[in-house]
Amino acid sequence: MKGFPKVKVKRSRVHGQGLFAAEDIAEGTPIIEYTGERVTRAEARRRYASRPDAAVQLLAIDARTSIDGAVGGSDARFANHACSPNAQLLVYKKRVFLVAIEPIAKGEEITYDYALEITGDVDAITAMVETVCSCGSPECRGTMLRI
Ligand SMILES: [Zn+2]
Known part of the structure; x- marks a missing residue:
């Protein structure tokens, strides 16, 4: 099996650090596995x-399990x-991959679109403020929340 394409982490103009293609990546290619500690939804x-x-590091993969990318994640x-x-x-099979949805140079x-959902005790206003999007896309909806 062919391995994942090369990627690197460096400063992003969108936000903090970002993930970048270190080689051309074809549409449909699995880029990297999202790993980390597996925890219950509770x-x-x-x-x-x-x-x-x-909110942006915990990924719900099904009704019972989330992956915490901040703990030993890739x-x-x-x-x-x-x-x-x-990418999306x-x-x-309960593993999560970031896959290219268009050719990436x-x-x-x-x-990818986080499409965050508000859970737990966070009130809506706080959630909106903490998830403001500044991606710069003409289609930017202004928030990382799923709306
Ligand atoms: Zn945006």
């Missing part, structure tokens, strides 16, 4: 409440949100 909710970055956790992304997350930032 534990995920506790982490949402106690960690400001948790570089996939550095991929930023964009409203017109070039795909859950396959070497040097381009790899992004």
